[in-house]
Amino acid sequence: MDLHQLYVFTKVVEHKSFSKAAEDIFLSQSTVSSHIQGLEKMLGVKLFDRVGRESILTPHGERLYGWALKLLLLKDQALLDLKQGMAELKGMIRIAASSVPSQFMIPKMVKRFREHYPEVMFHINQSSSKNVAEKVLNGSVDVGILGQKFEDDKLHYIPLLKEKLVLVTPNQMEITEPVHIRDILHYPFVMRNSDSGTNALLESFLKKNHIAKDQLKIISYIEDGQSLLQFVIQDVGISIISEVSAREYSKNNLLKMYEINGFDDERYFYLVYNINKTQSIVSKLFIERAGDLV
Incomplete structure (x- = not known):
């Protein structure tokens, strides 16, 4: 055969x-x-x-x-x-990732993994957290990396990185600190789509503070984080996003980053895989070493 x-x-x-x-x-x-x-x-x-x-x-x-x-x-x-050398291992690892991991985590993870296994190739698919979980469940990818858990008996999650959400504004805007969530309700607001982990965490925080989402002056819903950041940089509106993605832009003075008083909820980015899927050797190695690659 x-x-x-x-x-x-x-x-x-x-x-x-x-x-x-x-x-x-x-x-x-x-x-x-x-x-x-x-x-x-x-x-x-x-x-x-x-x-x-x-x-x-x-x-x-x-x-x-x-x-x-x-x-x-x-x-x-x-x-x-x-094989005498593990570096000779070859194969393809298919990863589905939500926007923040795909832009700010996976490049580093791929680089570090390929330092040991240079013949391994990667196929990266960026999607919402919900779609990432669905792709892992239906077996169209080997692993997923996402910022929100979707409970299912077939899914196993490994925490990789802990982070929180922050407020980002254009450089032209001045906001007095400390910033409270009600302080931002009258500013134009750019929102992530409903399937993102960022959106889920923000909606939970609004609910905790008895604020309906429609009290935000939402001017746009956006699928990917890069486009959202450009909206903020171009002074179209403000937003609440992952600290991981905001930090680099703030460091390069492309926008301003603020902590929101009382918004202490933290989340993890997880690697998720389907326990019923038979993984290749290279996929198994990636899963086992993922925590050291971040």
Whole structure:
């Protein structure tokens, strides 16, 4: 049985799509189809049914998927055992991350990991915290890094970094300290989208202070943190964001950063993985060492 065909097969299973699998592993869609047809011909069974735009496993496909994961993991373990230098390990680690980790944590983590394993490649997908958790659950990524927990029995969280939220304003604006949450209600406010961990923490703080969200003068909801920071820098409005992302911009005098009196709630950024997903050797190593990479 061709292990490369099995590898291609697992990617089609995870993406439920021949075209998405092809994009993920840098093959043409026709090559992916050829590998699957070869497997089906050799085994004498049908592995997928087409349902709408998705490719759904047949019962035979489901059984093969379990064996394929075990065989591919065994191959990785054999290579690891035979390699004299761990640095020769190769493979792809797929990570989904919310905006702050993807911009301010993952570059450093990837750099430090590749100092030891330079042949490992990374595929990074930036999304909201909620979407990150969903991608980890459906197996389309190996791990996620996010700032909010979504409870599920299949998900295991490892705390990486503790931080809090801060107020950021344009350089042109002067706000008297100490800053109280009610002091900012009359300023134009730029808000993260509802699926972000930042938004969830801010809404919790507003509720604790008996402030309805519509009391903020919200002028825009924004998907990614970089765009939000540009809104603040360009004097469009103020915002409350992650201290991790605000610190560098404040240090370079691109905006002003303030602590909000009483806003002492802290949060963690977590690495999350699916305990039911069979991880490759390189993904396992990344999970085990993540805390030392931050």
